Amino acid sequence: MAIIRNTIAKKAVFEIIQLNKTAMSQTEIFAKANNICDRVTVYRILERLVKEMKIHKIVNVNGVINYAPCNSCSHEQHVHHDHLHFSCTTCKKLTCISDNRIELNIPSNYQVAEVFLTVSGICPDCLIIT
Amino acid sequence: MAIIRNTIAKKAVFEIIQLNKTAMSQTEIFAKANNICDRVTVYRILERLVKEMKIHKIVNVNGVINYAPCNSCSHEQHVHHDHLHFSCTTCKKLTCISDNRIELNIPSNYQVAEVFLTVSGICPDCLIIT
DNA sequence: TATAATTATGCAACATTGTTGCGTTTACAA
């Protein structure tokens, strides 16, 4: 079993993700990290944090991968998240929205593993401004 | 108002998309196009076909953008598709699955525009092989 | 048909996002 090390960079990256209200891409996280480590290291730290189930991965509607903290992830729910994501077309922010039950209507010959549900539109912050 | 031109390359790209059972990325489409045009042209043709509502765009779970033909797209439904997509973890193919009603449970201060629902798992073809 | 205007293309160059290999450093257990 591999030993998990809590390096300075890893702690910093995790804190950046935790303190932010919305999900962030590697680029955004690296920008906030103030050159605490190389950008490749950020990628590798993110991989580890996902594996350790401290954060989860979300593909935004434009194809860019974002990361957000896991709040109550069990081993089974870690990837197959029970919540949806909201992608704001104005501020481009991606937000985790609390649990949402959906009923899938898929032919029985498909074996379902994970459900990815992302809704785009305008977030509350951007609606106020308008 | 812009005039729509049906060029040889555009017809070829559209036919490639129509004849394929699953959605395809620009890379796959270009590979099948047999150097009928430059790869940049394929990107531009895809943009036009999306605008003309002949095809639609789907972001796969890995972040790569795929394209599939539109079957019964109205102006309103063009992007806000009423169907879900199945992403096979084995053969990596992305398939459009016919309509699927879902009930969203989003706070009312979010203004919803489009819904993106992608399910991953194992497709029927890959299940048979196993 | 000839000419002008518009649309589409090729090519080169660039941007962004993500990955890999490898030698070196660091964290942690013993």
Add this chain to the structure above:
DNA sequence: TTGTAAACGCAACAATGTTGCATAATTATA
């Protein structure tokens, strides 16, 4: 304190997508 696995930096690469600009093809219209 020290050995070793884990993490890191750096350089190089890969995949995907975008932009500018000169040229070619198509369509409009005189």
